[in-house]
Structures are given as C-alpha cells and as structure tokens.
Amino acid sequence: MAAQTMRERTIQFFEIVQSKEGEQLRIPPLAMSQALSDLSRAKVERRRFDSDRTYIGTIQSTDEDLDHLLLHKVRDQSDWLSQINLTTGEWEELESAAGRGYLDTSAITFLPYGNVVAIMQGSTSAPTHKSLEGWLNHLYLFGDVPLVVRPLLTAAEVERLRTADGANKVEIRVGYSQRGALAERRGRLAQILTQAYEDYGDVNLTLTIGIPRRGRKGRMEDQRRLLEDVQDLSEVVPVSEKAKADLVFAEVGSEEQTRLTELVEHHITAKRRVPAVDENGNSIRLTAALRVMVGVAAEHEDQLRLASNADD
Incomplete structure (x- = not known):
C-alpha cells in the first residue's frame, strides 16, 4: 500500500464578465455547459490557442454535475528539462518527441451561477486566469463578445457598521502607507495605531481587540464603545490591508x-491539501483536485453568490 502524497494548494475564484467600451460589465449566465460539451467532441485544433505559449483545453468529467476544464500550457522546447534517478544519481535530459510536448496544467471548474470560475494551478508556471481569458476569447465560444476573467472579491460590508448595536471583536491591519488616513481620526483605535507608527516608524501593524464575556450590562457598554471606535475608522478600513469585525x-x-x-474587499481563495496518488500508488492528482474544488465551492457558495450578485 503506497503512502499518499499530499500537497497544499490554493483554489482561487474568479468571475467572467464582458468588456465593453473600457468597462467591465456583468452578463447573464453563459451557456458554458453546452460550450464545453461541444468542445469535448472537437479535435485538438479547435481547443488550441497560440500566443506567447500554446494553450490546449481538455474537457474533464467527474461524478459531480459540474463543468470542468483542464487547461494545459505546452512547455517551450527550449526549456531545460531533465530527470534524475534518485537511487543512482544518474540524470538525463528530456527531449520532446516530434508532435508531442510537456505540459503545465491548471484545473478549472465552472460553477452554475454568476459566471463564477474556480482555478487550481498545478504549479507556479501553470495557466492563470489570464490564460483562461485568452483561451476563451480566442475560441469564440460565445461569439465575438470580449470576455474578461477577473478576481472575485468579497463584498465590503462597511454599511453594516451603521446598523450594528456593538462589536465583540475587531481585527485591522494597516500598512505604513495608510498612516496618513488616520490623521483626522479621534477614536481610540486610530489613536493606538497613530501612536504605534510614531513609536516604531515604517512598520505594518495588525491590531486585534476582543471583548471578554462577563456581566451583560458592562459587556454591552464595551461593545458599544468598540463599535464607535470602528465607526470612527469607517473611511479608513476600506483601504486597509485587512479589517473585519464581529458585529452585534x-x-x-x-x-x-x-x-x-468583512470591511475590506479581498480576493476569495481557499487552501486545501490535495493527494497526488491513491493507496495503490496510482496518480489521482487531477481528479482529486477537481473533487476538492467542488467541495470548496460548496462550502463557500453563499459567499460566492453574494460576491457575484448571482441571486439579483
């Protein structure tokens, strides 16, 4: 029985939008399932996109009722590729046979709402969301509509500060470049951050404050005062590196x-460990990656729908 090799990988979420007169506009759901179904029966020339590198799409099916794509980037023949025998230390160069090429691959899942896409790169040199954007536009899967694949950001919820009754906990990270935005603030959080910059100079600061559980009356007053301090920073938190609060x-x-x-927009991502082989030593890295992505998408569905306005 072979030991499973696990590696932590990042799943990134994006959305497909239309580029029109310099603006990026959300569009109705694309008929991605039909487009990929048609491509699954097409010859490789129809699934190929040549730019600075050659990209080829392979349609992949799993047990889940979702649409998957393996987007490959063909390695340049000038790349120095070799392999080594880990027992003897002997190594040899790898040569591409005529009509063949080595690949870097990314696993891509198209979710059935909001034109949301999940991407997991097989390596740092594997296709990115911009590679997918070029591939989609070159293949004209949806006519001549120019498409953009952009990071899917969480919705900043600064407006909730106005309707909350208090705050249990606040975490804010402010870079040195944002220190000027604190100059006119008079709340306790702003004063603490300003004093820290004066004492420590060019640093990045992360401040976490939590209200401990105790008598309800005193706790409610502390929650209210902490909320007031966060509200004082309502013009600062959107440009912070990180800001979130447990609002009451x-x-x-x-x-x-x-x-x-969440008081700051940020790219929605998740990290998961993905097995490379099964118990018998058979490679399962790609099918495992797709199953992990499906699971992560299900876990984050509410957040993804909100961020993409899928239910509007």
Missing part, C-alpha cells in the same frame, strides 16, 4: 446575534 445586532425580546463582517 440586538433586537428587543430576543438574543443578540453576532455576525463576522
């Missing part, structure tokens, strides 16, 4: 509700 919403006659609120 209280209704008469019911228990308080706490919601983790």
Whole structure:
C-alpha cells in the first residue's frame, strides 16, 4: 500500500464578465455547459490557442454535475528539462518527441451561477486566469463578445457598521502607507495605531481587540464603545490591508446575534491539501483536485453568490 502524497494548494475564484467600451460589465449566465460539451467532441485544433505559449483545453468529467476544464500550457522546447534517478544519481535530459510536448496544467471548474470560475494551478508556471481569458476569447465560444476573467472579491460590508448595536471583536491591519488616513481620526483605535507608527516608524501593524464575556450590562457598554471606535475608522478600513469585525445586532425580546463582517474587499481563495496518488500508488492528482474544488465551492457558495450578485 503506497503512502499518499499530499500537497497544499490554493483554489482561487474568479468571475467572467464582458468588456465593453473600457468597462467591465456583468452578463447573464453563459451557456458554458453546452460550450464545453461541444468542445469535448472537437479535435485538438479547435481547443488550441497560440500566443506567447500554446494553450490546449481538455474537457474533464467527474461524478459531480459540474463543468470542468483542464487547461494545459505546452512547455517551450527550449526549456531545460531533465530527470534524475534518485537511487543512482544518474540524470538525463528530456527531449520532446516530434508532435508531442510537456505540459503545465491548471484545473478549472465552472460553477452554475454568476459566471463564477474556480482555478487550481498545478504549479507556479501553470495557466492563470489570464490564460483562461485568452483561451476563451480566442475560441469564440460565445461569439465575438470580449470576455474578461477577473478576481472575485468579497463584498465590503462597511454599511453594516451603521446598523450594528456593538462589536465583540475587531481585527485591522494597516500598512505604513495608510498612516496618513488616520490623521483626522479621534477614536481610540486610530489613536493606538497613530501612536504605534510614531513609536516604531515604517512598520505594518495588525491590531486585534476582543471583548471578554462577563456581566451583560458592562459587556454591552464595551461593545458599544468598540463599535464607535470602528465607526470612527469607517473611511479608513476600506483601504486597509485587512479589517473585519464581529458585529452585534440586538433586537428587543430576543438574543443578540453576532455576525463576522468583512470591511475590506479581498480576493476569495481557499487552501486545501490535495493527494497526488491513491493507496495503490496510482496518480489521482487531477481528479482529486477537481473533487476538492467542488467541495470548496460548496462550502463557500453563499459567499460566492453574494460576491457575484448571482441571486439579483
């Protein structure tokens, strides 16, 4: 029985939009399933895109009812590729046979809402979202509509600061370049950050403050004061490197509700460990990657729908 080789990989989420007169506009759901189904029966020439490198798409099916693409980048024949025998130390150059090429591959899953795409690169040199963008546009799968594949960002929820009743916990990371935005702020958080810059100079600061659980009356007052300090930074947090808060919403006659609120937009990503071989030593890296991506997409579905306005 072979030991499974696991490696942590990053799943990144993007959305496909239209480029029109210099603007990027969201569009109705693309008929991606039909397009990929047609491509699955097409010859390699129809699935090929030549630019600075050659990209070739392979349609991949799994047990899940989702559309998958393996996007390959053909390695340049001038690349120095070789292999070594780890037992003897002998090495040899790898030569591409005529009509063949070595590949860098990315696994891509098209989700059934919001034109959302999940991408996992097989290596740092594997195709990126821009490679996918070029491939889609070159193949004219959806006519001559110019498409853009852009990072899918979380929705910044600064507006929720106005309706909250308090805050349990705040975490904010501000780079030295943002220190000027703190100059006119008078809240305690702003003063702490400003003092830290004066004391330590050119540094990046991460500040975390949490309200411990204790008597309800004192706790509510501390929550309210912490919220006021966060509200004081409402013009600063959108340009921070990181800012999130556990906001408290209280209704008469019911228990308080706490919601983790992202106050800064950021690219939606996730990290997962992906097996390379099964228990018998057979390669499963690509099928395993696709299954992991499907699972991650399901875990983040609410966030992805919100970020892509899929339910509007």
